[in-house]
Amino acid sequence: MRTTESRERKLPVKAMELDEAIASFVHDGDTVALEGFSHLIPFAAGHEIIRQGRRHLTFCRMTPDLIADMLIAADCVDRLVCSFFASGSAGSLHEIRRRLERREPRPLAVEEYSHHAMVLRYHAGASRLPFMPIRSFAGSEIPGINPDIREVENPYGEGTVYVVPPLNPDVTVIHAQRADARGNAQIWGITGVQQEAVYAAKRVIVTVEEIVDDEVIRADPNRTLIPAHAVDAVCVVPRGAHPSYVQGTYDRDNAFYRMWPPLAKDPAALREWLDTHVRGTASHAEYLERIGEEHLRSLEVASRPSGAVDYGRRRAQA
């Protein structure tokens, strides 16, 4: 038999500044998940972790993306838990490659999974389950380099089933389109693994494009992917996902993504970029000034409204 530590209880949420939230909830040595599958990547929060100089983090992200190159180059990370080591169509993450291919400037520990396995690790974490079964991995060499991928006997038939263990971050940070002041957060477009990663974590920071009136949230409760009871801090950070995107608000900065691999291929240029854009700025607002208002405006999108549905309100019955 096995008991699991209960989640920490959440007090009614207080909206706060991002720097205060990172200072309060992200500590050296923590296991930190920054999730968002290409969409809604919490870059502003990642940058603030760099500004505050966190060290020895275990960094969890299905698709590490540029934010991983940045955090690792800033020496925040000792260990990477992920299922992909590149940046989608944009190519290599050179800081990660230097660490793994040449151990420059030092090694980086890696726990490697498939995408579905990472989804299931967060799911097991959120559900306080000791493992989740998966159909993948029969014949793959991934279990051979990851002793945490194990097997159980199928009690309903023959043979074994691969299982993966829970992933329970100390802190999960996500970015959402909007929330109310208590932390009920709504997301549309690609919703990624955010709900699972939030419930799996001990502490949760949600950055949002805007805080809206309670009634906006309560008019459409099915869009609330993250209920307030799971959230410790909600921070208003407009354009907080740049250079990734926010469905309906601004598009991915594809020029930035294309610029990154050649830049990050040169360690000195990468560090200079961090000094200028992250360590050399006091806040995300200053970072955005460096990127430039005109460029940011070019990322805006035209409108495509969802239409409304009706939730109804009871009348007295006959």
Add this chain to the structure above:
Amino acid sequence: MRTTESRERKLPVKAMELDEAIASFVHDGDTVALEGFSHLIPFAAGHEIIRQGRRHLTFCRMTPDLIADMLIAADCVDRLVCSFFASGSAGSLHEIRRRLERREPRPLAVEEYSHHAMVLRYHAGASRLPFMPIRSFAGSEIPGINPDIREVENPYGEGTVYVVPPLNPDVTVIHAQRADARGNAQIWGITGVQQEAVYAAKRVIVTVEEIVDDEVIRADPNRTLIPAHAVDAVCVVPRGAHPSYVQGTYDRDNAFYRMWPPLAKDPAALREWLDTHVRGTASHAEYLERIGEEHLRSLEVASRPSGAVDYGRRRAQA
């Protein structure tokens, strides 16, 4: 090792009449799931199964509700798979009680679970997994009366973990607010276990309040809980959930629910009700006439609109 039969491939969906869909896709002896957690219970489809006289079904539903009393009294069902044996606040399901307490007029086989276990059975079915782990059942006598609840050793620690097997219905039937003609179905309000039950099934019938233009669905893709590739038939059946409810369209018929237990306590009265309202009507439209337009209008709800969000549309980038 174990191989799982693949799902049957779906052709592009054709909208059809409910009687045609039941005739085509529900056969004697099938395992049939009618899901919807108090909300969106597919009563019209259940009544059509009674009209067509299906026999020897294994009937799956987390909360059997009145529809189970009706299907069992009509002698459609040999076996019941569920996690609750009453009708919420409305009390006993007397046809079920007669079968189980006095085996009148004959016994009914039962597979009994908890709610979470039923959710996980559908999840395992939809995911083609041989089992799903659950934290419940330690010390409960439910595993003692259900040999399909088993244990596996925890490969990451000590002790065992209870697991439940997949539930893969031959047919799942659900009711939704709306769909397009291809079968992309949208649901809001309580979404129950419908997505899992649909993906777990070999064949799927979706009844809807209305079929809408493709563009209505595509304006808000996050509301599509059931993608078209999972659906075999979509049938327009207005008020198809009566006496249960459709969020935003009509409310639960609480008078009907309160009427049922005393009625169903008398086997003859129950059979007469079925003869009059179900077997004595040719379609759901006729059933609704028996219920009465004035009564049905009293179930209508006032408007409470969701508001709209923006999905955005790409502009050329700088």
Add this chain to the structure above:
Amino acid sequence: MSAAHMTGAPAGTAAAESAAVAEDYTQTELIVCAAAELLAGKRTVFAGIGLPTLAVDLAHRTLNRDIELIYESGVAGAHPEAMAEGIADSVVVSGAESVVSMQALFGYVLQGGNVDVGFLGAAQIDRHGSLNTSVIGDWEQPAVRLPGSGGATDIMANAGEVFVIIRRHDHASFPAELDFVTSPSPVAARASGRGIMPQGHGVSTVITPLGVLRREDRFGELVLTHTHPGVTVEQVREATGWELAVADEVAVTAEPTVEQVRLLREEIDTVRLYLR
């Protein structure tokens, strides 16, 4: 506990009147008010249907605005405009803060350890707080077929603590041994040696027509802590099917106030669905 504990009571003479003990109240109202008082300071409550609906609503109006109502249908942060006639009533959805999938509700919210208090009913309860909601008699051919688990087994295994409201207090409902263990106490779970131990306390509080029983120790027994007005300790012991432990000092349950009764009758259960 006195009416002075109640927050939000208006000041002055009217306040004194509404805080006074009600002259006529039913046993049901007494039970509901006792349950509501115990929700002070709780954060997330998994509300079942029936008397718990009334208790949670009353607590929310009088004691604890921060209480979050969670329903197993998938709703967290419900704000019903009318009394819910079921855990999946349309009024718990309209205006709610969130509606999540049942998998998220049972998996992440409940099994994930986010529910402070779960409310359960039962046909039978034993000395350690195991519950029977399945059958009276033998499962294979029961004398009475009860509703079964529903979410109860899952709630017992995962909520921080469980409150039980039970409408009978006699040897049939408080037996030495349950006819069937649907939702086991941590004591029963530990004894089984199987599966994963419950993460919470199990039953902490039982409110009966005769009094209030509590369990302080996760592996301990129920102890009589309150008798209702006019009930003696001896009556409760005689009505219980085992040698009931009794607290050193047994208090008398606070009687409902005028305001509590008014809220229950005139604002909460206006159709007398549960206040029967």
Add this chain to the structure above:
Amino acid sequence: MSAAHMTGAPAGTAAAESAAVAEDYTQTELIVCAAAELLAGKRTVFAGIGLPTLAVDLAHRTLNRDIELIYESGVAGAHPEAMAEGIADSVVVSGAESVVSMQALFGYVLQGGNVDVGFLGAAQIDRHGSLNTSVIGDWEQPAVRLPGSGGATDIMANAGEVFVIIRRHDHASFPAELDFVTSPSPVAARASGRGIMPQGHGVSTVITPLGVLRREDRFGELVLTHTHPGVTVEQVREATGWELAVADEVAVTAEPTVEQVRLLREEIDTVRLYLR
């Protein structure tokens, strides 16, 4: 296969012109058109990024309006208004038929057996269609660290069949033994004796710069069925790191038509992101 197979080609002289073989086309365009032709009759396609994006889009426009584009980001039934620059690009969401959770996508859509064809790339492929996307050299200290699995291991285990587009055809990319087995063939899965067998066929089709290889038998080897115009069977065999099986009759890959090239350049990849 001839251009006459193509449905939707307009009639008359203009049609004849657009159905004619293009005078200038690149190797990339040849590969993309060959892949598109193989999607006739397929229902649900799990589209990766890069050349598969082009092939699926081209097939959708020319051969198979019923094809359903599924992305591992959670989108099923995408209708992108512009070419997707990633599997989670905003244009695959706007106007899509559905966006589901990643758990539903990987668990129900993919692992549930609803994907007919998965498209994968690879750095290395072996004779049975096992793929390496992890490392060149040793995993502990690789010569080249590749992207790893992403969804590839999951797609190989669960899609009905897998198409591979690979931009090199030499002993390094078609070795006798992979440096690392990221996504195993059913042959490798069976040999391991562990876990659950893949539910699909594994790799059915490999499109390379030299030709097309196919696997008819789930536990069989890749067989050369097509050579691209100007390529000999001997060249392909020499470029392959094992004794490559060759079909009794090896066909020549159909050349892109004027219309296919026009669609690729002027309507699909207007920014030449992948047509480089």
